[in-house]
Amino acid sequence: MASAANLSKADFKRQVAEDIGAFTHDPLGHTMYAYPWGQAGTELADKTGPREWQGWVMGEIRDHLSNPETRFDPLRIAVASGHGIGKSALIAMLAKWGMDTCVDTRIVVTANTEGQLLTKTGPEIAKWFRLAINNDWFKVNATSIVSTMPGHDKGWRLDLATWSEHNTEAFAGLHNEGKRIILIFDEASGIPPAVWEVALGALTDAGTEIIWLAFGNPTQNTGDFRECFGKNRKLWKTRQIDSRTVEGTNKKYLQEIVDTYGENSDIAKVRVRGMFPSASSMQFIAGDVVEAAAVREISPGLASDPVIFGVDCARFGDDHSTLAIRCGRDARSRPWKRWHHQNSMLVAGDIVLQAQQWHPDAIFVDAGNIGAAIIDRLRQLLPDTPVFEVWFGSTKVRQAMYNGSPTNVFNKRAEIWTNMREWLNGGAIPDDQGLKDDLTNPLYSFGGDDVSIQLERKKDMKKRGLPSPDDGDALAVTFAEPIAPRHVPGYVNPENYGSGGYDPYADL
Structure with missing residues (x-):
């Protein structure tokens, strides 16, 4: 770019517009150009450019948009991190790039709370729009940023959208076919499923550059933000960031948190390491327990261990x-x-x-x-196999093992899930x-007593946007009642070990 001293004001503005036009698909190049990095007397005097992880996000966007085969596919990026890594600054830089380099870009930014959006995210965005070399291109309002070009203030804009689970119009109407849409979730763990679901409608426009960004501390071990790193990970480009590895963070303070609470504590995981907690505050079964059971080697067990079928029943929906x-x-x-x-x-x-193949000792339904x-049908077709009915809502006084101790439970379903929870510490699951997801989704509370x-x-799970835990219930049903060990040949019966009177050929 030519020096401003050698150009008239009009020529300088024209030159800036031409230069910025070259960064249509290059947010990092735009960011390095648009801000006064390292310039004395500015807020960025001691900065040389974006942080490494911020550059990674910008690079993913550049590579996606520069490739004709992916340009019009929705790009989804999720970043879970500890505190202080510069999430709001990156949101602001990307918002400025997005609006600068594509006419009539639509951007919607939301956060977990109205306070976060209006007192933290919003002011940070306004700051970076003010710092930019072309800070006169857009008008910054309290809850929006709009183009100053006549006739474009309705379609070329950024909106700070507060949400309600019963009022999601701001997201339902986010369409901009043939142009560019950027949807940004800040502190995404706390944004409810209804907003995530409605936001999916913004991904349907054809021939449109669509970018969906989700940032935040991983405060909850369930929900849509968690699933960006779980069952939906194939749809998202993800990164989990330990704040201690990021330039410019207060590493001494962050290490104090780790030293105080422990490297593997949920506080250190969420606030420093960018990892999801082992369990949310009222999550019944912790995620790390389930993950361990899914990869645990199957123990040989005993020949007398009964084979138990558990059946959870559903019909429609x-x-x-x-x-x-x-x-x-x-x-x-x-x-x-x-x-x-x-x-x-x-x-x-x-x-x-299945019973003819595996010969169960009991079937719980x-x-x-x-x-x-x-x-009724199983009892008719399998007269020699015990078939038990399990009533989840039965509220007879019950106890189950919880953390190694007998504990009161509210009903039969709580009893079998509590027993299963204890079993998972040593069991192996698919x-x-x-x-x-079924095992980790349910929360718990305490009954009327x-x-x-x-x-x-x-x-209540469905109100939170979660499916019925059918697979989890099926496994839990296998713990409905104790089943006696199956009969085994005498030569493998532990009771006969060392018995001088035992005839090893008697079974033959």
């Missing part, structure tokens, strides 16, 4: 029926089976086929929904994302 098979600590080696939108007779017939019909564990109801 998004729910499905599931058959889980467990033998001692092994719930993995025998394949599970699932049915969608199938009637009770078909499900019962398939279970019988959720008696709700179509379960009663399945139970490495299946749906099952892992304030001492009995109560598991979150399925209808």
